[in-house]
Amino acid sequence: MASPLFDALDLGPLSLPHRVAMAPLTRNRAAEGNVPAEMNATYYRQRADAALLISEATQVAPKGQGYPRTPGIHSDAQVDGWKKVTDAVHDAGGRIFLQLWHVGRISHSVYHDGEKPVAPSAITPEGQVLTPDLEMVPFETPRALETEEVPEVVEQYRHGAENARRAGFDGVEIHGANGYLIDQFLRSGTNQRTDRYGGSLDNRLRFLREVTAAVTDVWGPERVGLRLSPLSPFNDMEDDTPGATFHWAASTADDFGLAYVHLVEPSAPKPPVAGDGKAADVFDGIRETFDGALVANGNYDTATATDAIERGYADLVAFGRAFLANPDLPRRLKEGLPINVPDEDTFYNGDEHGYTDYPTWEELQNGVSFDTLDALSELKARG
Ligand code: PHB
Numbered sequence: 301m302a303s304p305l306f307d308a309l310d311l312g313p314l315s316l317p318h319r320v321a322m323a324p325l326t327r328n329r330a331a332e333g334n335v336p337a338e339m340n341a342t343y344y345r346q347r348a349d350a351a352l353l354i355s356e357a358t359q360v361a362p363k364g365q366g367y368p369r370t371p372g373i374h375s376d377a378q379v380d381g382w383k384k385v386t387d388a389v390h391d392a393g394g395r396i397f398l399q400l401w402h403v404g405r406i407s408h409s410v411y412h413d414g415e416k417p418v419a420p421s422a423i424t425p426e427g428q429v430l431t432p433d434l435e436m437v438p439f440e441t442p443r444a445l446e447t448e449e450v451p452e453v454v455e456q457y458r459h460g461a462e463n464a465r466r467a468g469f470d471g472v473e474i475h476g477a478n479g480y481l482i483d484q485f486l487r488s489g490t491n492q493r494t495d496r497y498g499g500s501l502d503n504r505l506r507f508l509r510e511v512t513a514a515v516t517d518v519w520g521p522e523r524v525g526l527r528l529s530p531l532s533p534f535n536d537m538e539d540d541t542p543g544a545t546f547h548w549a550a551s552t553a554d555d556f557g558l559a560y561v562h563l564v565e566p567s568a569p570k571p572p573v574a575g576d577g578k579a580a581d582v583f584d585g586i587r588e589t590f591d592g593a594l595v596a597n598g599n600y601d602t603a604t605a606t607d608a609i610e611r612g613y614a615d616l617v618a619f620g621r622a623f624l625a626n627p628d629l630p631r632r633l634k635e636g637l638p639i640n641v642p643d644e645d646t647f648y649n650g651d652e653h654g655y656t657d658y659p660t661w662e663e664l665q666n667g668v669s670f671d672t673l674d675a676l677s678e679l680k681a682r683g
Pocket of ligand 1: 326357367477478
């Protein structure tokens, strides 16, 4: 029987030809000024067969950066650079959302002319940050935002959303996951504020609500998604009551009528509703709370993605590593073809190598060589 992974889907005003989306992937290859350039346009155009491309995380303001060469969406030059990307994707028949990002405390003063990173509370993350010179140094203690500064940061998201429109995107995804600024407000481990942005769960949700209001003002809710990572400890995150926190985060997305919620899930079981109690409770709860489309992400293959859709859990499945290494991933999955093995050494930073030189299946048939071809038939598509 044909997999529902290849059935069409209406997502707000967009008609998606199938359910294989590309997950946002940081690649650290923007040009000077954190401006996307031709090489980046080529990379996204090559992957335009995705049901939906979600761009790499893109900072809405200089203070939102915490990694080398991540693109921004705050300057005119960046808007012009992204326009090259969206034109290339649209010429190839694709659809692309921009992911709006602010890293909060996951940064370093070296990115901010000596000023400390900002966060909900002055809590130092465990771990290290990569400087622009590609050195690993310990995180610093961030500066807690003053109450009256928070609306200014909300306006930075609005500005990013407006610029994304000018740059020709089809919509935007609010990055509320992976321990970055919105997630730092949401989860109790990083939010010890005593003003209206902290304390009660309702207060911890306020920043997300205000950002969502600003972004949907610009785009309309049917072109806005929200990414969440309810159980992920990445970037030193924790929460006392993840079931309640993310039930209410999903409920916020539902109140605004967002097009989709995009979930970063534990790697197993797939889908998370299938097994372990804690994950099943949290993810089932989100599915029940949110009426829009659900984008599942994390370690799926064709069989588990099909199962997630058949169960009515997911509407779309986003693939990261597999899409990075296989520009024609939807075709490979649909036809059950072997897939190229991703090269971890070229995930971050660098040039075209490991970025725009992964061959399509057709190129492989036409004699293009690929150094990890041997392993092709052994690897399943991993999200
Ligand atoms: C990263 O650059 O490591 C990164 C960025 C955005 C994410 C996750 C990881 O959501």
